[in-house]
Amino acid sequence: MTTDKIPLLEMREITKRFPGILANDHINFSVYAGxxxxxxxxxGAGKSTLMNILYGLVAPxxxxxxxxxxxxxxxxxxxAIDKGIGMVHQHFMLVDRLSVVENVVIGTKPPGYPAFRKExxxxxxxxxxxxxxxxxxxxxxxxxxSVGQQQRVEIIKALYRGADLLILDExxxxxxxxxxxxxxxxxxxxxxxxHGIIFISHKLNETLENSDQITVIRQxxxxxxxxxxxxxxxxxxxxxxxxxxxxxxxxxxxxxxxHAVLNIQNLKVLDDRKIEAVKDISIEVCNGEVFGIAGVDGxxxxxxxxxxxxxxxxxxxxxxxxxxxxxGKSPGEILAQGVAHIPEDRQVRGLxxxxxxxxxxxxxxxxxxxxxxxxxxxxxxxxxWARQRAQDFDxxxxxxxxxxxxxxxGNQQKVVLARELTxxxxxxxxxxxTRGLDVGATEYVHRALLDARANxxxxxxxxxxLEEVLSLSDTxxxxxxxxxxxxMQRDEIDITRIGLLMGGGHVD
Amino acid sequence: xxxxxxxxxxxxLFSAGVRLAAPLLMAALGEIIAERSGLLxxxxxxAILLGALFAVFGSDFSGSPWVGALSAILTGAALGLVFAxxxxxxxxxxxxxxxxxxxxxxxxxxxxxxxxxxxEGFSHEVEFFRPLAIPLLSEIPFIGPIFFKQSFLVYLxxxxxxxxxxxxxxxxxxxxxxxxxxxxRAADTMGINVARTRYVAVTIGxxxxxxxxxxxxxxxxxxxxxxxxxxxxxxxxxAVVFGQWNPAGAMFSALLFGIADALQLRLQTISNVLPYxxxxxxxxxxxxxxxxGVVGRAYPPKALGKPYLREERGS
Ligand SMILES: Nc1ncnc2c1ncn2[C@@H]1O[C@H](COP(=O)(O)OP(=O)(O)OP(=O)(O)O)[C@@H](O)[C@H]1O
Ligand SMILES: [Mg+2]
Numbered sequence: 001m002t003t004d005k006i007p008l009l010e011m012r013e014i015t016k017r018f019p020g021i022l023a024n025d026h027i028n029f030s031v032y033a034g035x036x037x038x039x040x041x042x043x044g045a046g047k048s049t050l051m052n053i054l055y056g057l058v059a060p061x062x063x064x065x066x067x068x069x070x071x072x073x074x075x076x077x078x079x080a081i082d083k084g085i086g087m088v089h090q091h092f093m094l095v096d097r098l099s100v101v102e103n104v105v106i107g108t109k110p111p112g113y114p115a116f117r118k119e120x121x122x123x124x125x126x127x128x129x130x131x132x133x134x135x136x137x138x139x140x141x142x143x144x145x146s147v148g149q150q151q152r153v154e155i156i157k158a159l160y161r162g163a164d165l166l167i168l169d170e171x172x173x174x175x176x177x178x179x180x181x182x183x184x185x186x187x188x189x190x191x192x193x194x195h196g197i198i199f200i201s202h203k204l205n206e207t208l209e210n211s212d213q214i215t216v217i218r219q220x221x222x223x224x225x226x227x228x229x230x231x232x233x234x235x236x237x238x239x240x241x242x243x244x245x246x247x248x249x250x251x252x253x254x255x256x257x258x259h260a261v262l263n264i265q266n267l268k269v270l271d272d273r274k275i276e277a278v279k280d281i282s283i284e285v286c287n288g289e290v291f292g293i294a295g296v297d298g299x300x301x302x303x304x305x306x307x308x309x310x311x312x313x314x315x316x317x318x319x320x321x322x323x324x325x326x327x328g329k330s331p332g333e334i335l336a337q338g339v340a341h342i343p344e345d346r347q348v349r350g351l352x353x354x355x356x357x358x359x360x361x362x363x364x365x366x367x368x369x370x371x372x373x374x375x376x377x378x379x380x381x382x383x384x385w386a387r388q389r390a391q392d393f394d395x396x397x398x399x400x401x402x403x404x405x406x407x408x409x410g411n412q413q414k415v416v417l418a419r420e421l422t423x424x425x426x427x428x429x430x431x432x433x434t435r436g437l438d439v440g441a442t443e444y445v446h447r448a449l450l451d452a453r454a455n456x457x458x459x460x461x462x463x464x465x466l467e468e469v470l471s472l473s474d475t476x477x478x479x480x481x482x483x484x485x486x487x488m489q490r491d492e493i494d495i496t497r498i499g500l501l502m503g504g505g506h507v508d
Numbered sequence: 509x510x511x512x513x514x515x516x517x518x519x520x521l522f523s524a525g526v527r528l529a530a531p532l533l534m535a536a537l538g539e540i541i542a543e544r545s546g547l548l549x550x551x552x553x554x555a556i557l558l559g560a561l562f563a564v565f566g567s568d569f570s571g572s573p574w575v576g577a578l579s580a581i582l583t584g585a586a587l588g589l590v591f592a593x594x595x596x597x598x599x600x601x602x603x604x605x606x607x608x609x610x611x612x613x614x615x616x617x618x619x620x621x622x623x624x625x626x627x628e629g630f631s632h633e634v635e636f637f638r639p640l641a642i643p644l645l646s647e648i649p650f651i652g653p654i655f656f657k658q659s660f661l662v663y664l665x666x667x668x669x670x671x672x673x674x675x676x677x678x679x680x681x682x683x684x685x686x687x688x689x690x691x692x693r694a695a696d697t698m699g700i701n702v703a704r705t706r707y708v709a710v711t712i713g714x715x716x717x718x719x720x721x722x723x724x725x726x727x728x729x730x731x732x733x734x735x736x737x738x739x740x741x742x743x744x745x746x747a748v749v750f751g752q753w754n755p756a757g758a759m760f761s762a763l764l765f766g767i768a769d770a771l772q773l774r775l776q777t778i779s780n781v782l783p784y785x786x787x788x789x790x791x792x793x794x795x796x797x798x799x800x801g802v803v804g805r806a807y808p809p810k811a812l813g814k815p816y817l818r819e820e821r822g823s
Contacts, residue, residue: 055697057696057697057818058818076696076699076701077696077697077698077699078699078701081698081699087697089697093691093693093694093697093698094691094694095686095687095690095691095694095695096690096691096810097690097807097810098683098686098687098690102683105680105683106680106683106684106687106695106698106700107684107687107695107698107699107700108680108699109680110680113680114679114680114681115678115679115680116677116678116679116680116682116683118678157698161699
């Protein structure tokens with residue numbers, strides 16, 4: 001890293017206040033060409049806000065931005081693109097129904113403008129795709145691509161517009177392990193070619209391994225900028241959260257008597273394309289047990305969970321909850337049986353984004369006292385209760401009157417957890433429960449799940465994060481192409497074997 | 509009953525159907541542009557009505573139907589701009605705004621009309637676009653008299669079908685417009701000015717609706733009567749949905765509604781079994797049936813009807 005050069009980007013004294021919170025508080029931040037600079041911070045620390053300011057999506061209250069030493073004013077994404085800034089957003093910005101090419105060229109003036117010369121564009125984009133070694137069909141509508149491929153389309157979009165500063169907001173949260181490896185290979189190549197890269201992630205190991213510099217933000221302020229060789233995971237975590245974080249929680253064996261809470265027999269489920277996505281699965285999850293299902297995304301996990309929660313009808317088999325059959329029951333009936341669901345996509349299934357936090361917190365129970373009396377919602381009571389939940393679950397800011405959409409991604413997830421875990425469920429179905437959460441919050445969620453387990457709840461944990469599955473589960477099953485291809489107890493876990501099974505290999 | 513199946517009757521029926529389809533088609537094409545950009549403008553009913561009136565004014569004062577058509581376009585554009593200002597700049601509700609425009613147009617057209625022509629309920633006849641037989645093509649048996657002996661504005665509506673399709677699907681402008689209607693935030697991050705795109709789209713939509721109004725007065729009736737639009741804007745809205753937001757689809761739906769309308773007019777004169785009020789409901793009932801049939805299979809632009817504000821975060 002060379003400090004004598006002019007930085008590619010310099011942000012000086014950036015300040016932004018949202019109602020009730022100082023999201024960015026006099027932030028100073030520089031990135032040089034040819035470096036990967038990581039931004040690290042808790043949920044709600046202000047990382048996305050700072051990047052949105054840089055990209056022209058949010059107007060700062062004060063502060064200056066310099067690109068290659070020259071002050072610039074960025075009022076809209078168009079200005080940012082002009083200055084060579086490209087951004088891959090935390091939630092992708094792709095128009096689903098348009099094809100890859102259309103998503104890439106949109107908003108630009110390709111040869112022939114204003115006509116859209118599709119064939120020529122396809123040729124150009126395909127070349128670019130090939131140059132970066134991606135495996136994407138330029139004519140495919142983007143909603144048919146895997147999440148990893150969609151992210152590559154986002155990267156191509158930025159590079160096609162000539163970005164030399166690339167912002168990636170939590171790009172690895174949605175990727176499978178091999179895709180993460182590919183992404184970092186690409187980022188290193190771009191760094192080699194002289195691009196500056198801003199990288200945001202909650203995963204400390206990958207941040208340490210791949211960054212040239214790391215800037216830590218806490219509650220809107222820069223805490224420090226450090227070199228990865230001078231710090232370790234625990235050090236970073238305490239810089240971020242301001243306290244020590246436990247990565248491996250104690251996992252005492254369950255002491256009570258066990259009986260089956262969830263019993264799945266020969267379940268078969270079709271996906272949206274009417275293809276059998278779950279093929280004859282039988283599982284038993286007992287009280288006091290965390291049953292982890294590991295597997296690469298797209299092997300039938302979503303369909304399995306949807307069938308269990310009543311969102312999708314199975315085509316065969318039985319689902320029993322505490323000895324009572326719940327096959328084919330509605331989601332409402334199933335939840336009323338003491339099932340908690342922490343869904344995969346919090347913005348679609350977990351929350352009503354336009355509702356306030358307190359309203360989201362009582363989505364199941366709004367009809368019962370103390371929230372409703374004589375048919376009327378008791379707002380005071382709801383607010384008080386919500387405030388307590390916000391404190392218990394460390395939702396920031398702890399103001400239940402905010403709309404869910406105003407919270408940072410991680411804090412949205414905490415709202416879902418607060419609602420689902422406070423009802424003392426018999427069975428918890430958790431799908432990537434810590435996706436997008438910072439280390440402190442992850443520790444909190446893991447603790448909450450283990451506490452529920454200690455109190456006798458059964459936990460079905462479906463996650464693509466192998467590390468998470470391994471550290472929490474009593475039993476680990478691997479799912480591949482709609483089947484459980486292997487099951488092992490906590491004391492017989494063999495990581496190489498799991499890895500092989502996840503990739504579809506056979507083990508004898 | 510055999511009168512229904514003579515070739516003369518059929519030619520007459522279909523040629524009237526094409527003529528009656530033209531205003532629906534013109535308005536539907538404009539609405540497709542608006543809706544593809546994310547704005548649901550139900551105010552096109554009002555734009556058709558006021559467009560019809562100003563077409564008469566223009567033609568009456570100048571003696572030229574061209575001036576009439578131009579005034580109709582400008583009237584529609586003005587209503588489109590009002591709609592854009594309220595819904596895009598001020599973030600107002602689109603359905604409420606459209607409804608308000610319809611009520612305003614109904615009152616305003618009646619008022620201005622009586623101011624200009626007194627209380628008779630219809631204007632005197634003005635210069636209009638006469639049927640224009642296209643050489644050679646109009647000689648083709650059956651097809652010729654149906655499609656190629658229409659007036660200029662009717663041809664124009666059908667010519668606009670490929671033009672609008674080209675604009676939407678083969679230009680970068682159309683691409684930006686569709687992105688603004690499906691995912692405005694994504695469009696914004698790609699450097700597209702969503703507000704400007706929507707302003708342009710709904711203004712063009714208003715122009716075509718105004719022009720649709722001028723077809724009623726300058727090529728069908730040649731006079732204005734109160735509430736001459738009679739729900740055609742709503743039928744055009746249905747044609748947009750039934751045509752799945754595609755110009756060609758809208759053309760087929762408009763033809764369907766137009767021919768149904770022509771048929772019911774003819775049944776009124778030859779049937780004394782059913783009261784004519786009942787027959788007059790045929791196109792509207794067809795509209796409802798068409799919409800019922802298409803529900804669940806239509807994929808509207810994803811952000812249709814939703815305002816876009818940049819600093820609101822989230823999905
Ligand atoms: N449009 C908005 N309106 C109100 N508050 C907002 C808005 N955008 C962000 N905030 C608030 O600003 C703070 C910073 O949010 P930001 O999204 O920048 O956090 P983050 O560091 O990216 O967190 P995460 O890791 O969870 O994504 C949060 O408290 C959030 O609630
Ligand atoms: Mg963020």
